[in-house]
Amino acid sequence: MGLLDNKFAIITGAASARGLGKATAKLFAEHGATVAILDLDEAAAKAAAADIGERHVGLACNVTDKAACDAVAAELKAKWGRIDILVNNAGITQPLKIMDIAAANYDAVLDVNLRGTLYMSQAVIPAMREQKSGSIVNLSSVSAQRGGGIFGGPHYSAAKAGVLGLSKAMARELAPANVRVNAICPGFIATDITGGKLTPDMLTSIVEGIPMGRAGEASDVAGCALFLASDLSAYCTGTEVDVNGGSLIH
Numbered sequence: 521m522g523l524l525d526n527k528f529a530i531i532t533g534a535a536s537a538r539g540l541g542k543a544t545a546k547l548f549a550e551h552g553a554t555v556a557i558l559d560l561d562e563a564a565a566k567a568a569a570a571d572i573g574e575r576h577v578g579l580a581c582n583v584t585d586k587a588a589c590d591a592v593a594a595e596l597k598a599k600w601g602r603i604d605i606l607v608n609n610a611g612i613t614q615p616l617k618i619m620d621i622a623a624a625n626y627d628a629v630l631d632v633n634l635r636g637t638l639y640m641s642q643a644v645i646p647a648m649r650e651q652k653s654g655s656i657v658n659l660s661s662v663s664a665q666r667g668g669g670i671f672g673g674p675h676y677s678a679a680k681a682g683v684l685g686l687s688k689a690m691a692r693e694l695a696p697a698n699v700r701v702n703a704i705c706p707g708f709i710a711t712d713i714t715g716g717k718l719t720p721d722m723l724t725s726i727v728e729g730i731p732m733g734r735a736g737e738a739s740d741v742a743g744c745a746l747f748l749a750s751d752l753s754a755y756c757t758g759t760e761v762d763v764n765g766g767s768l769i770h
């Protein structure tokens with residue numbers, strides 16, 4: 521018996537091989553879910569879905585495009601008959617100082633992290649309301665809680681703090697429909713999100729600030745997402761769960 525038997529899950533930004541979304545997709549599949557991996561590149565999304573097993577699907581979806589989010593949700597609802605879980609995982613970051621954030625930087629980071637979370641949630645909420653059940657898991661960050669200081673700039677902290685506010689407000693509004701919304705705040709996890717811009721010195725100073733003395737692994741975040749997606753967390757909504765090795769204890 522898997523924790524997600526007969527559940528249908530959408531995970532955005534889940535094609536990245538070492539990313540949190542792919543690790544989450546793999547764990548959900550191991551626990552019985554059928555998963556749709558969405559990402560910018562269709563071929564990469566399909567390859568990632570095939571990699572976790574044959575019943576899963578990979579689709580192109582840029583989460584900043586509302587029509588694309590609605591189209592993918594409609595396609596999956598038609599195919600599956602229901603949508604039980606959404607993990608809003610697509611995200612980008614940039615290591616910029618406050619005075620270096622140009623309009624295009626602000627737009628890119630706010631759009632993928634925050635607008636994308638809104639659009640994809642809006643795309644699945646009607647199905648979840650109709651079913652009177654659903655779980656939405658949003659990827660925020662320790663950067664939202666402690667004001668950056670890891671890798672991303674202030675615009676990333678702002679976007680992820682926006683994700684926390686959005687999660688909590690959605691949790692309040694959707695609770696009567698038995699749709700739960702929770703956020704995960706990962707600390708530093710070794711993935712490719714840093715795009716080659718993480719220097720060895722930066723890594724050393726980040727790890728020095730982690731009481732557990734190591735970077736997190738994608739599977740550390742996936743385990744938390746599994747808890748929040750499954751009925752184990754049936755009475756949790758509006759929460760922010762830290763997965764940070766003790767780098768912020770509050």
Ligand SMILES: NC(=O)c1ccc[n+]([C@@H]2O[C@H](COP(=O)([O-])OP(=O)(O)OC[C@H]3O[C@@H](n4cnc5c(N)ncnc54)[C@H](O)[C@@H]3O)[C@@H](O)[C@H]2O)c1
Nearest residue numbers: 533536539540582583609610611659661706708709711713
């Ligand atoms: N890695 C960390 O240390 C860390 C810490 C805190 C929070 N997070 C958050 O976790 C999430 C996953 O991060 P990751 O480290 O796995 O990153 P990653 O770069 O490995 O994966 C992110 C994926 O999102 C996709 N993506 C980017 N823009 C998109 C768009 N507009 N539409 C759809 N997909 C898009 C990318 O193609 C990529 O596959 C992000 O939201 C990130 O901000 C990561």
